Amino acid sequence: MLMLADPGVLNGYLDSEHDTWSALVERHHLDVATHACSTYMDGLSRLLPCATAPVPLEALNSTLARLTSWRLVSSAGMVDDTFLFRATAEHQFPVASKVRSPEELAFAALPxxxxxxxxHVPYLLTPRGALAHRMFGEVARAGGYAPTLVQQLSTLFWFTFEVGLVREAGMVKVLGAAILTSAEERRNVGRGDGDIMPFDLDAVLETPFQPRSLQPRYFLLSKFSEIFVALKRLAPRRPR
Ligand SMILES: [Fe+2]
Incomplete structure (x- = not known):
């Protein structure tokens, strides 16, 4: 979809925002090939033809409809956890419409x-990534979106799909979106500036986190499927 409006605006985004996006994508290609986990790379290969430039969500949804039943819904950036899980239970994922500033190429405090x-979207384009996201929502819904459960799910989501690491073929690979889309967060991991702990649900749930700064602690999954095991542990027991 091509919508020409004012000079310097394409598809609703300024030339400068297209430039920022291009710079981010170019840097991203170089970095993720060596750092990202296989599930992410699988989804990314499907996403790439659809995301060469910032476009309105409706246009992106039209393109993605060929690949997935998920729909992207508009958000202002940082979303409420209950809103997130209500969305993922319905195969929807919140996406910010704003493109970060040129000064935030390496690290943006807000999504x-x-x-x-x-x-995030690459995971929605893979069977197990989509299933995991849907399960977050379904577990929250099964528990009536109780605040304690939502907080536990939010913490698990943070330490997996935001700043999670996973071991693959003996190597530490990046799972989390906040690391994948931040050169500075990747350097933080690579330099060993944050502790890397073996993934353990109890330890994860006891670990506070600050979404707007570089992380002091990461958790390393032994395999992707540990996320499903953790989600099943958090799922409310059905009455017999
Ligand atoms: Fe995120």
């Missing part, structure tokens, strides 16, 4: 469209 589209 922007690049973070959401390049960090």
């Amino acid at each position: 922007d469209m690049f973070h959401d589209v390049y960090g």
Whole structure:
């Protein structure tokens, strides 16, 4: 879809925002090939032809409809956890419409469209990534969106799909969107500036986190499927 409006605006985004997006995508290609986990790379290969430039969500949804039943819904950036899980239970994922500023190429404190589209959407284009996201929502819904359960799911989501690491073929690979879309967060991991702990649900749930800064602690999954095991542990027991 091509919508020409004012000079310097294409598809609703300024030339400068297209430039920022191009710079982010170029850097991303170089970095993720060596760092990202296989599930992410699988989804990214499907996303790439659809996300070469920032476009309105409806246009992106039209393109993605060929690949997935998921729909992207508009968000202002940081979303409420209950809103997130209500969305994922319905095969929807919130995506920010704003593109970060040129000064935030290496690290943006708040989620922007690049973070959401390049960090999260690839998982929605793979069977097990989509299933995991849906399960977050279904577990929350099964528990009536009780605040304690939502907080536990939010913490698990943070330490997996935002700043999670996973071991693959003996190597530490990046799972989390906040690391995948931030060169500075990747350097933080690579330099060993944050502790890397073996994934353990009890330890995860006891670990506080600060979404707007580089992380002091990461958790390393032994395999992707540990997320499903953790989600099943958090799922409310059905009455007999
Ligand atoms: Fe995110």
